[in-house]
Amino acid sequence: MEEDISYILKQTGALACLDCGKCTALCPVSRYGTFSPRLAVTLLAGGVEPEDGGIWDCLTCDRCNLECPSDVHFSDLVGKVRRAVGKGEAQRIPYAHGGALHSLMRLASDPAAVPDRLSWIPDDARIAEKGDVLYFVGCLPLYDSFFEDLGVRPLDTARSTLRLLNALDITPVVLPDERCCGHDLLWAGDEDAFRRLAEQNLEAIRRSGASTVVFSCAEGYRTFWYDVAERFGPLDFHCLHLSEFLTTQASKPAFRAIHKKVTYHDPCRLGRLADVYEAPRTALRAVPGLELLEMPRSREKAACCGTSLWAACGAISRVLQRERLQEAADTGADVLVTTCPKCRIHFACAASGEGSEDVPRIPTKDLAEILAEALPQKER
Amino acid sequence: MVKGVSRTEPFIVVLCCRFAVGTEEMGAPVVSRGWKGVRFVRLACGASIHPGMILSAIEEGASGVLLVTCPEDRCRFETGSRTATEAAVLTRGLLQTIGLKPERIRHVENRHPGDVFKAVDGFASDLDVAVEPMDRLLRAFEERGMESVR
Numbered sequence: 093m094e095e096d097i098s099y100i101l102k103q104t105g106a107l108a109c110l111d112c113g114k115c116t117a118l119c120p121v122s123r124y125g126t127f128s129p130r131l132a133v134t135l136l137a138g139g140v141e142p143e144d145g146g147i148w149d150c151l152t153c154d155r156c157n158l159e160c161p162s163d164v165h166f167s168d169l170v171g172k173v174r175r176a177v178g179k180g181e182a183q184r185i186p187y188a189h190g191g192a193l194h195s196l197m198r199l200a201s202d203p204a205a206v207p208d209r210l211s212w213i214p215d216d217a218r219i220a221e222k223g224d225v226l227y228f229v230g231c232l233p234l235y236d237s238f239f240e241d242l243g244v245r246p247l248d249t250a251r252s253t254l255r256l257l258n259a260l261d262i263t264p265v266v267l268p269d270e271r272c273c274g275h276d277l278l279w280a281g282d283e284d285a286f287r288r289l290a291e292q293n294l295e296a297i298r299r300s301g302a303s304t305v306v307f308s309c310a311e312g313y314r315t316f317w318y319d320v321a322e323r324f325g326p327l328d329f330h331c332l333h334l335s336e337f338l339t340t341q342a343s344k345p346a347f348r349a350i351h352k353k354v355t356y357h358d359p360c361r362l363g364r365l366a367d368v369y370e371a372p373r374t375a376l377r378a379v380p381g382l383e384l385l386e387m388p389r390s391r392e393k394a395a396c397c398g399t400s401l402w403a404a405c406g407a408i409s410r411v412l413q414r415e416r417l418q419e420a421a422d423t424g425a426d427v428l429v430t431t432c433p434k435c436r437i438h439f440a441c442a443a444s445g446e447g448s449e450d451v452p453r454i455p456t457k458d459l460a461e462i463l464a465e466a467l468p469q470k471e472r
Numbered sequence: 473m474v475k476g477v478s479r480t481e482p483f484i485v486v487l488c489c490r491f492a493v494g495t496e497e498m499g500a501p502v503v504s505r506g507w508k509g510v511r512f513v514r515l516a517c518g519a520s521i522h523p524g525m526i527l528s529a530i531e532e533g534a535s536g537v538l539l540v541t542c543p544e545d546r547c548r549f550e551t552g553s554r555t556a557t558e559a560a561v562l563t564r565g566l567l568q569t570i571g572l573k574p575e576r577i578r579h580v581e582n583r584h585p586g587d588v589f590k591a592v593d594g595f596a597s598d599l600d601v602a603v604e605p606m607d608r609l610l611r612a613f614e615e616r617g618m619e620s621v622r
Contacts, residue, residue, distance in 0.1 A: 190524020192566075195531045200570040207571035237565045238523075269571075 096176040097136055104169040106133045108162040115156035115166060120396050121149055124408045129156050129166045142173050148186050148404050152279060153396035154364035167365070171279055178281025185280055188405040189238070194280060196234060197272045201288040209233055210268050212247045217254040218263040226265040226302035226329070227253060228293075230312040231272050235433055242440040244456070246433040252464030253308045253334055259345045259467050260338075265300045267293075275311040275361075276401040278319055290320045297329060308334045308460050310362035310432040317366060333362060334460055335371035335431065338378075347466040349381035354462065355425035356384060357416065358394035359432035372431055372459050379466040385423040395419065397435040398442075405438075413442035414451050421452035428456045483509045484601055485529040486592060488540040489518040489552055494585035509601055510592055518542065518552030523563040526577060530567075536599045539579040540588050553581055575599070 101107050115129040116122045122129070127149035135145035152167040160166070187194060199205060212233055213219060219227075229250050236247040257264045271293055274286035297305060307313035310333070317331040332340070354376060362368045369391045376384050389395045398412030399405040417439055420428040430436060436456045443451045457465075511534075515521065518541030529537045539560055544553040556579050564574035575598065580591040595601075 187524070190522045190528075192522070192524035192527050192563075195524065195527035196566055196570055199527065199531055199567075199572060205571035207569065209569060233569050234566060237562060237569065271570075 097142065097173060100169060100172040100176060101133070101137055104166075104172065105162060105164045106166075106169050107137065109133045109164055110162050112161060114159045114161065115164075118155050118159055120153065120155065120398070120412050121151060121408055124411055125149065133164070133166075133169070136173065142177050143184050145173075147173050147177075148184075151360075151396050151398070151400050151404075153360040153400070155360075155393075155396065158364065158392055174279065174281035175283045176281075178283065186404045188399065188402045193231075193234070193238065193402045194276060194282075197231075197274065197277050197289070198282065198285045200271050201274070201277075201285045201292075203288075203292065207269050207271060209270055210266060212236070212250065213254065213266065214251055217251070218258050219254065219266045220263045221265065222299075222301045223263060223265045224301070224303050225257070225262050226267070226297060226300050226305045227257060228273070228297075228305050228307050228309075228312055228316070229266060229270060230307070230309040230433075232309070232433060234272075235437060239437050239440075242437060242444060244433070244436050244440045246436070246458075249308050249433060249458040249460050252458070252460040253306070255464045255467060256334070256338070256345060256460060257306070260341055260343060264306065265302055267296045267300065269296055271296075273309075273312040273315040273320075275315045275319075276403075278315070279401045280403060286319075287323065290324060294320070294324060294327075302329055304330045304332060304337070306332055306334055306337045308431065308458065310359040310366070310430075311434065313368075314361040314366045333366075333368055333371060333431065335375045336368060338375050338463075339371050344378060345463070345467055347379045347463070348468055350379055350462070350466050351381040352427060352462075353383045353385055353423075353425045354427045354429045355387055355420050355423045356390070356459075357387070357397070357420065357428055357430040357435060358391055359430055359435050360394070360396055360400070362431050363394055364392060372429075375459060375463060376429065379463065382462075382466070385425050387419045387423055389419065397432070397438045399434075399438050402434075409438070410442055413438055417442060417452045417454055421454045425454065427462065428454050429459055429462055430456065431459045433458070483511055483534055484536050484538055484592065484596055484599070485534040486510060486512045486538045486540055486588070487521055487525065487529070487556075488512055488514050488588070489542055489547075489556075489582075490514045490516060491548060492518075492540050492542050492582040492588065494582060494588050509596070517549045518547065518556040519549055521556045521559045523559055523566065526559060526563045527566075530572070530576060534576075535601045536576045536578065536595055538591060538595050539577070540582050540591065541579070543581040543583050546583075 121127045127146045132146045150170045154167045232246040232250045274289035278286040313333045398409035526537045539556045541553040541556045560579040568574045
């Protein structure tokens, strides 16, 4: 594995690190803990065990990469090191939720498991078995059950997405045997399970005949657009985030006015890791009466929601979530809009339970939900 | 090999509250020796059962996971049985979503000594997992003056 780490350090340009400390100054975790990206590079280069080098402290939010004068891609480095470690013995992954979600994703990668995931679809929604446009739902059904107590209702995002597509007179394919996109397993270093999931999803998409796959989830989009394509590409279909898809359509849904102030939280996976900043904002501006207020840290400089891949969730995560909710509330917005179900779950978690009394109670909604809310009554 | 499916030896994991009637009398070592195909995990309380624990047992190859707790009105930590019930219901739903059989998880409340054995027997039979006869265990029970389960 040492050779692997040396190769990864070269491949990601980490050996060119100037030790300038810009990454540490920008890293959200470094502000409250002992972790530092540049120190992690020094430790890894010095042969320290990766897990002692802080690879599980990194949120892989990609904030440090933007300002690095040596162009070190630290998130990429962390992902590769985790995968190199994952090839060997079991990693000491600091799972959140008892590792339940990772277990589910690994179990779901088994070809013998045949999911039937269409029970959430509303009776009045139109879906197809085959067609040009496919909607990739992702882990929303799992999160909906698992985090029921938080009141986030992630499946409302999926239902809203269907309503939006139907309102455009599109009958999307929704796969009954769709599996998790594998994002969390990949970033946790489990390349094998990730590949199993990707292969089965690709086969199911191929069978559907879709030429465009629409994602409402930021992580699913980034995973297919970049990680799956990097390993299995070029893909036979276009990957588009829902916001991008809506902006590319010649006919737009006829939105009614909603008189609300909203602020948009750029998820790391859709923003810095996929470079989609404008499309969600364009979609929000298309709703009459909706006023978009920007937080001081937005777009490339957006703050992370504090946790990634259902692991390493702790006191620092909670502080980052509080900060972000305060920032959103300070804009005067009525609603915090985002495109990542995980960000919403983390924010809801930060605002619930003991010790959360002083956390701003700003409601969160997925972009799809707020857009579907603006559809005329008959199409909602 | 994908864990959880390509197993060669089917087995049942019993996540068991250490205070559940009967199980504390027998002790985990005796139970685990007497039963082939059953792995007992004794817990401080049913309240420590969570979906991650159940799913990791399935991931490691268990055909089924049986949760054994005290009845709700007898739980000395008050929430043990309720927590286990919630964990079982949630995990069954999650298994169904990913395409695995929810019947692989069962929760029983152990009201009388020997209930656990009936429960394991019934669960093993429903899952079609071979469990060795429990004669030795039953004899041990009877020697202690406890009610026979057969």
